[in-house]
Amino acid sequence: MAPSRDDNHLPAVTVKSQHGEGHLLHRSLAQKPSMVDSAHGIELKLASGQTIIDACGGAAVALIGHGNEEVTQAMVEQARKVSYVHTQAYTTAPAEELADIILEGNPYGLEKAFFVGSGSEAVESALKLARQYFYEKNEPERLHLVSRQQSYHGNTMTAMSISTNQARKAPYQGFCYPNVSHVSPAYAYQYKHDTESEAEFTERLLAELDAEFLRVGPEKVVAFIAETVSGATLGCVAAPKGYYKGVRALCDKYGILLFLDEIMCGVGRTGTYFAFEQEGIAPDLVTIAKGLGGGYAAIAGVLMHEKVVDVLRQGSQVFNNGHTYQAHPISCAAALAVQRIVQRDRLVARCAKMGQVLERRLREELGGCGTVGDIRGRGLFWGVEFVRDRASRETMAPGVAFGARVQQIAFRKGVAVYPGAGTVDGVRGDHLLVAPPFTVTERQLEHICRVLREAVEEAEGCLRDESECGLA
Numbered sequence: 352m353a354p355s356r357d358d359n360h361l362p363a364v365t366v367k368s369q370h371g372e373g374h375l376l377h378r379s380l381a382q383k384p385s386m387v388d389s390a391h392g393i394e395l396k397l398a399s400g401q402t403i404i405d406a407c408g409g410a411a412v413a414l415i416g417h418g419n420e421e422v423t424q425a426m427v428e429q430a431r432k433v434s435y436v437h438t439q440a441y442t443t444a445p446a447e448e449l450a451d452i453i454l455e456g457n458p459y460g461l462e463k464a465f466f467v468g469s470g471s472e473a474v475e476s477a478l479k480l481a482r483q484y485f486y487e488k489n490e491p492e493r494l495h496l497v498s499r500q501q502s503y504h505g506n507t508m509t510a511m512s513i514s515t516n517q518a519r520k521a522p523y524q525g526f527c528y529p530n531v532s533h534v535s536p537a538y539a540y541q542y543k544h545d546t547e548s549e550a551e552f553t554e555r556l557l558a559e560l561d562a563e564f565l566r567v568g569p570e571k572v573v574a575f576i577a578e579t580v581s582g583a584t585l586g587c588v589a590a591p592k593g594y595y596k597g598v599r600a601l602c603d604k605y606g607i608l609l610f611l612d613e614i615m616c617g618v619g620r621t622g623t624y625f626a627f628e629q630e631g632i633a634p635d636l637v638t639i640a641k642g643l644g645g646g647y648a649a650i651a652g653v654l655m656h657e658k659v660v661d662v663l664r665q666g667s668q669v670f671n672n673g674h675t676y677q678a679h680p681i682s683c684a685a686a687l688a689v690q691r692i693v694q695r696d697r698l699v700a701r702c703a704k705m706g707q708v709l710e711r712r713l714r715e716e717l718g719g720c721g722t723v724g725d726i727r728g729r730g731l732f733w734g735v736e737f738v739r740d741r742a743s744r745e746t747m748a749p750g751v752a753f754g755a756r757v758q759q760i761a762f763r764k765g766v767a768v769y770p771g772a773g774t775v776d777g778v779r780g781d782h783l784l785v786a787p788p789f790t791v792t793e794r795q796l797e798h799i800c801r802v803l804r805e806a807v808e809e810a811e812g813c814l815r816d817e818s819e820c821g822l823a
């Protein structure tokens with residue numbers, strides 16, 4: 352059923368589900384997503400005739416933009432050569448070369464890559480590998496995982512268990528992996544006390560982590576898991592200075608593995624290839640996904656440190672976790688083509704440089720908006736957090752759904768950003784994410800930030816008078 356543009360200008364239009372409407376289950380039975388006819392560069396062309404500037408790359412996925420001809424060619428050629436073989440008996444050139452281009456020279460001691468089809472699968476695989484590591488080291492009592500409040504690591508059972516998105520977890524109480532606990536997020540804007548310095552905040556977070564390890568019994572802990580720069584849940588929040596150095600030291604003290612989930616913030620997004628490079632530490636396990644295939648294929652990777660590989664090498668020699676579609680040749684060919692373009696065109700450096708432009712523009716345009724409490728991020732990975740009161744950082748009532756309103760208005764004006772809610776504690780808080788392709792131009796960034804300001808101002812107008820806008 353085609354929505355009428357006249358009486359409803361929202362992009363995702365509420366349509367009562369009707370029989371005969373189609374058999375694809377969308378994310379909601381009540382909301383119909385927009386049909387996309389084509390996508391090139393930073394633009395999406397909708398079936399409605401509207402053109403959208405994709406300022407968030409989906410969910411920070413599209414790092415070289417859409418419709419790249421070189422990537423398309425590489426996928427077609429690979430499909431002609433070898434479309435699929437089972438990894439028990441075979442390997443293919445794009446799978447080998449993809450692992451090599453990422454791990455050439457064992458950066459930060461990372462030696463091997465394992466490729467699967469989604470971020471959640473990668474997290475699940477990394478957790479199983481961490482457990483197997485201790486099983487092979489004859490430390491079978493290690494079964495406990497420590498992660499952080501306000502984190503997202505995926506939707507499969509264990510990945511969901513270490514995440515804290517209450518809305519996504521609610522139906523599965525009692526259905527999760529039980530040996531998990533969560534410490535505070537490294538989220539200064541809402542969690543640092545006004546009387547505390549940054550160093551004192553870091554110290555408090557590290558003392559809490561240490562206390563949690565000791566409460567559980569450090570000899571029972573498998574891993575500490577964190578998004579190096581928090582993604583969708585908090586909206587691009589980097590940890591305070593010294594946090595990861597301290598985390599690394601605590602993990603080393605107790606022989607606990609450090610697993611950094613860089614599914615959203617990795618592959619150049621923060622201005623360095625790995626987000627952890629800016630923290631002066633190296634993890635034992637890393638997951639990457641969104642930027643790995645850049646949207647051209649469903650692919651994710653687990654990268655493991657030599658120390659983890661060595662234990663397998665001296666033990667069973669087998670990672671006890673196979674998938675039919677692991678290291679899929681066409682997916683790997685797509686990701687390889689994307690990574691080659693990133694290297695050849697120095698797109699990580701470009702991301703760092705354009706990130707400075709984005710930061711300046713965001714601050715210029717949004718800095719004066721009364722509802723904009725915080726603007727934070729790294730590279731081309733920026734979050735804008737909305738509050739009711741800038742001095743107290745008090746959030747808006749959850750029902751207001753301010754981030755979603757801004758997103759909807761911006762979308763109507765032709766710019767797509769990624770909204771989030773429950774920023775502070777899963778219930779309170781609103782933010783949105785700006786994460787354009789690394790190929791974005793200064794003019795496009797200018798346009799994106801101007802539209803964003805207009806959208807924020809319009810949404811602020813709605814707060815004052817619901818009857819003034821069509822979003823009530």
Ligand SMILES: *Cc1c(COP(=O)(O)O)cnc(C)c1O
Pocket residue numbers: 469470471472474503504505506578582583612613614615640
């Ligand atoms: C998106 C995301 C995941 C899950 O990846 P999927 O491909 O959606 O399964 C896991 N961790 C982080 C940090 C993410 O941003």
